[in-house]
Amino acid sequence: MTAKDDHLRDLIAEQAADYFVAHRAGNPSEAQKQEFLRWLRTSPIHVAEYLAVADLARDLDGAASALDIPLEDLVASANSGGEVVALNSASAARAAEGDEGRRSRTPTYLRWGAFAAVYVALAGVGLGYYFYTQDHRGIEISAGHGELRTWQLADNTVVHLNSDSDISVNFDARRRLVDVERGEVYFEVAKDPKRHFEVRAGTTVLQDIGTSFDVYRQAQATIVSVAEGKVAVRRGPGLKRVADLAAGDQATILPAQVNERNSPESVRRATAWLHQEIIFDHTTIDDAVQQFNRYTKTAVVVDDPRIGSIAISGVFHIYDLASFAQFLNGLPSVEAVMKGDVLHIASNGGRQKHGG
Amino acid sequence: MKETRQDSWAQKFSEYQRALNRFFRRRHLHRQDAEDLAQEVYLRLLRTDQTDARAIRNPEAYLFTVAVNLLRERAALATRGGQMTSLENIEERFLAVDPAPEDEIERLVREQRLAEVVNNLPAKFRAVIVMHYHHGLSYQDMAKRIGVSPHTVKKYVSQALRLCRRQLRLLEGGRS
Numbered sequence: 001m002t003a004k005d006d007h008l009r010d011l012i013a014e015q016a017a018d019y020f021v022a023h024r025a026g027n028p029s030e031a032q033k034q035e036f037l038r039w040l041r042t043s044p045i046h047v048a049e050y051l052a053v054a055d056l057a058r059d060l061d062g063a064a065s066a067l068d069i070p071l072e073d074l075v076a077s078a079n080s081g082g083e084v085v086a087l088n089s090a091s092a093a094r095a096a097e098g099d100e101g102r103r104s105r106t107p108t109y110l111r112w113g114a115f116a117a118v119y120v121a122l123a124g125v126g127l128g129y130y131f132y133t134q135d136h137r138g139i140e141i142s143a144g145h146g147e148l149r150t151w152q153l154a155d156n157t158v159v160h161l162n163s164d165s166d167i168s169v170n171f172d173a174r175r176r177l178v179d180v181e182r183g184e185v186y187f188e189v190a191k192d193p194k195r196h197f198e199v200r201a202g203t204t205v206l207q208d209i210g211t212s213f214d215v216y217r218q219a220q221a222t223i224v225s226v227a228e229g230k231v232a233v234r235r236g237p238g239l240k241r242v243a244d245l246a247a248g249d250q251a252t253i254l255p256a257q258v259n260e261r262n263s264p265e266s267v268r269r270a271t272a273w274l275h276q277e278i279i280f281d282h283t284t285i286d287d288a289v290q291q292f293n294r295y296t297k298t299a300v301v302v303d304d305p306r307i308g309s310i311a312i313s314g315v316f317h318i319y320d321l322a323s324f325a326q327f328l329n330g331l332p333s334v335e336a337v338m339k340g341d342v343l344h345i346a347s348n349g350g351r352q353k354h355g356g
Numbered sequence: 357m358k359e360t361r362q363d364s365w366a367q368k369f370s371e372y373q374r375a376l377n378r379f380f381r382r383r384h385l386h387r388q389d390a391e392d393l394a395q396e397v398y399l400r401l402l403r404t405d406q407t408d409a410r411a412i413r414n415p416e417a418y419l420f421t422v423a424v425n426l427l428r429e430r431a432a433l434a435t436r437g438g439q440m441t442s443l444e445n446i447e448e449r450f451l452a453v454d455p456a457p458e459d460e461i462e463r464l465v466r467e468q469r470l471a472e473v474v475n476n477l478p479a480k481f482r483a484v485i486v487m488h489y490h491h492g493l494s495y496q497d498m499a500k501r502i503g504v505s506p507h508t509v510k511k512y513v514s515q516a517l518r519l520c521r522r523q524l525r526l527l528e529g530g531r532s
Contacts, residue, residue: 030412078483
């Protein structure tokens with residue numbers, strides 16, 4: 001299954017879940033029934049996903065009871081936020097190898113009478129990994145255009161993916177390795193004295209022991225911004241150590257050189273996307289537009305090169321192009337106009353604006 | 357009115373589940389079989405007259421009816437090698453209430469895997485799933501307890517189902 005198929009499937013699964021929940025909530029109107037029937041008739045995948053969510057709901061009766069979490073705890077945890085999406089990829093990796101019977105941290109919440117029978121039925125394949133259940137082998141995580149994603153890995157490290165980003169995760173008994181294939185990722189690394197945490201961006205390798213930092217892999221440069229702790233930058237065939245970064249440091253790693261500077265302000269700007277913000281501080285309109293284009297469906301273009309070099313400052317929400325357009329229209333010589341699906345930024349010919 | 361609708365759904369669905377379990381018994385390529393089944397159900401839905409009263413009254417129950425009928429037909433073919441047999445006989449074999457031991461183990465494996473998936477959901481999603489499916493709270497009750505609107509609760513449940521489905525798909529995908 002390709003990534004695109006998988007995405008489509010996920011969309012259909014989402015709709016199936018919406019219909020399923022709506023059906024459980026009460027009497028649908030005639031119009032809703034017709035709409036559902038039309039939806040089902042769209043494709044066999046729609047039918048498959050609806051049957052699948054119904055099957056899933058049935059299995060949930062048993063699964064939810066097996067967890068047996070007290071009601072008060074549930075209410076408390078529902079109120080505590082908890083936005084982190086846990087990636088169950090440790091078990092995905094195990095299942096991929098056909099060995100879901102192996103687990104090191106036998107959860108106390110699993111308490112079926114016949115559980116031992118399940119173990120016996122599935123035992124047999126490679127018990128060698130039994131002690132390494134924190135393995136991730138070739139797990140890939142992506143965020144599409146305009147998406148921000150957060151995942152928790154098996155070692156409790158949390159990865160935040162910015163728009164248009166792909167990473168692959170490979171953990172074993174000796175080290176934890178994450179490849180940033182493209183895009184930008186913020187790492188909150190969990191401490192594990194036995195296993196190094198390494199982030200690779202092309203030929204650059206970042207090594208650290210329990211810290212938080214941002215890696216933005218661009219076409220030419222890779223920018224590393226450290227929020228907490230220390231990061232060692234290594235590169236090239238011999239993985240020569242080229243920089244040691246501490247909190248507030250930012251390094252721009254170019255093919256021929258590494259530029260370092262201590263600028264907590266730059267680090268804050270570089271990581272503003274975690275709060276869905278874009279911060280401009282004497283940023284050129286060209287650069288600002290580039291930033292917005294990372295998130296929006298609408299394309300933003302600068303029609304007049306003279307406009308592109310004007311510096312602006314401000315804080316915007318990453319999806320709020322309307323406010324950005326309004327802000328630009330407030331500038332004396334700039335005009336931002338929507339034409340079709342494109343936001344055009346042009347010069348207004350120096351005309352004085354009223355109230356501007 | 358509401359009770360009738362729910363009963364009809366519950367009845368149709370449990371029939372469908374029983375038929376499905378019987379069908380999958382002794383089969384190994386579950387995923388492929390499930391897709392084939394969906395394909396067949398889809399084709400039958402397409403043949404449904406737009407004015408079919410049953411389909412319009414309750415499309416969901418109708419979906420399960422179509423699926424059950426299909427599963428029965430397939431079971432008849434499979435068990436009798438295509439020979440004619442009395443309908444009564446099929447029903448008896450096919451809709452037997454006692455689960456086979458293999459079915460039971462498989463169900464437990466599935467539940468164990470799903471329990472782990474649920475446990476790894478974001479806290480509020482996990483909360484609504486366990487509240488609803490284990491503690492039996494309605495969407496309304498959950499909304500009151502958590503202090504959000506019923507609409508938000510429905511969103512949580514729906515998102516949780518979707519995440520579970522995706523996670524299971526990944527797990528199954530890796531195995532085939």
